[in-house]
Amino acid sequence: MRVVLAHPTAKRRKSFARSQSAAAARFFSAGWRIVEPEEASGLEEAFNIAETGAPEGPAEDGYFEEAEVAPGASLTKWASLDLIQQVPEGPISEILAWVDGDEDRAQAALVVERESSARSTLIDQLEAIANPYDGEKETEL
Amino acid sequence: MSRFASADGRPRIHVGSGPIADMSAPTAAEIGGLTDLSAFLTKDGFSTGESGNRAPASGAAEKYNLDVSGSINLQVAMTFFRDDENDTAWDAFDRGDEVYVVFSRQGGSGGEGAITDGDQVEVYFGEILDKSNNDIAENTTSRFTTNLSTGAVPEMDAVVSSS
Numbered sequence: 214m215r216v217v218l219a220h221p222t223a224k225r226r227k228s229f230a231r232s233q234s235a236a237a238a239r240f241f242s243a244g245w246r247i248v249e250p251e252e253a254s255g256l257e258e259a260f261n262i263a264e265t266g267a268p269e270g271p272a273e274d275g276y277f278e279e280a281e282v283a284p285g286a287s288l289t290k291w292a293s294l295d296l297i298q299q300v301p302e303g304p305i306s307e308i309l310a311w312v313d314g315d316e317d318r319a320q321a322a323l324v325v326e327r328e329s330s331a332r333s334t335l336i337d338q339l340e341a342i343a344n345p346y347d348g349e350k351e352t353e354l
Numbered sequence: 355m356s357r358f359a360s361a362d363g364r365p366r367i368h369v370g371s372g373p374i375a376d377m378s379a380p381t382a383a384e385i386g387g388l389t390d391l392s393a394f395l396t397k398d399g400f401s402t403g404e405s406g407n408r409a410p411a412s413g414a415a416e417k418y419n420l421d422v423s424g425s426i427n428l429q430v431a432m433t434f435f436r437d438d439e440n441d442t443a444w445d446a447f448d449r450g451d452e453v454y455v456v457f458s459r460q461g462g463s464g465g466e467g468a469i470t471d472g473d474q475v476e477v478y479f480g481e482i483l484d485k486s487n488n489d490i491a492e493n494t495t496s497r498f499t500t501n502l503s504t505g506a507v508p509e510m511d512a513v514v515s516s517s
Binding site: 220221222223224225227233236239240242243244245 | 356378379460463471472473474511512513514515516
């Protein structure tokens with residue numbers, strides 16, 4: 214996917230690959246605006262989204278996921294693409310065994326499960342592991 | 355996606371000694387300091403003649419001749435009308451002059467197609483090699499052709515900046 218900029222006033226567009234980021238910066242400085250990817254607010258973010266589908270975050274590839282953890286609240290968590298690719302296929306017990314209480318693994322497994330079987334029992338258990346502070350967090354004084 | 359006619363009302367061309375500080379981002383003021391020869395440019399009057407060369411990379415034991423990219427040649431040529439009242443294009447430069455050429459292939463977004471901030475342009479720099487009057491011919495307007503040396507790496511994707 215390339216980054217597309219639009220002329221400030223005329224009906225003209227120009228697309229840029231990451232290797233052309235210097236030229237893109239010139240046009241951006243001259244007033245051209247980002248039209249693809251739409252959600253980008255800056256050039257660097259636009260190139261990141263164009264390459265990985267993720268606006269920012271760790272250097273590794275991965276996914277952002279909006280997770281509903283409580284009514285009216287949402288949590289955006291980062292799931293590593295490496296971990297996503299390691300999530301095993303199989304029964305719930307096997308997946309939970311692989312997660313083994315790890316928040317990052319649970320988040321990666323959530324991404325996979327929601328995209329595939331969406332087993333509610335597994336999703337509930339993975340959410341509990343991935344978002345351990347859902348709701349109030351008790352603090353010992 | 356919108357294709358556009360290459361020579362029907364759009365192109366704009368400015369030629370002059372400049373200077374242009376940054377060929378990749380000329381300012382509107384720098385372009386304004388050149389001579390606007392848009393009205394004198396013939397419809398087939400601008401060519402860049404870019405051609406890439408190949409460097410053979412295969413040995414005697416290889417059937418296919420593979421090659422890698424080599425040097426690039428550029429041959430900018432412009433053709434302008436002569437005018438018996440205001441011979442502006444002919445008077446704008448002499449052989450040996452070092453000039454900048456700012457060419458807007460899509461036309462400017464300013465009033466009446468003028469080049470303005472944010473417009474994409476091509477910027478060339480070189481020495482005027484010749485000024486060759488075209489052969490006279492029946493029912494043909496008088497014109498001349500001039501060739502430009504390649505004095506600097508051209509900027510094909512320059513954009514007009516405000517500063």
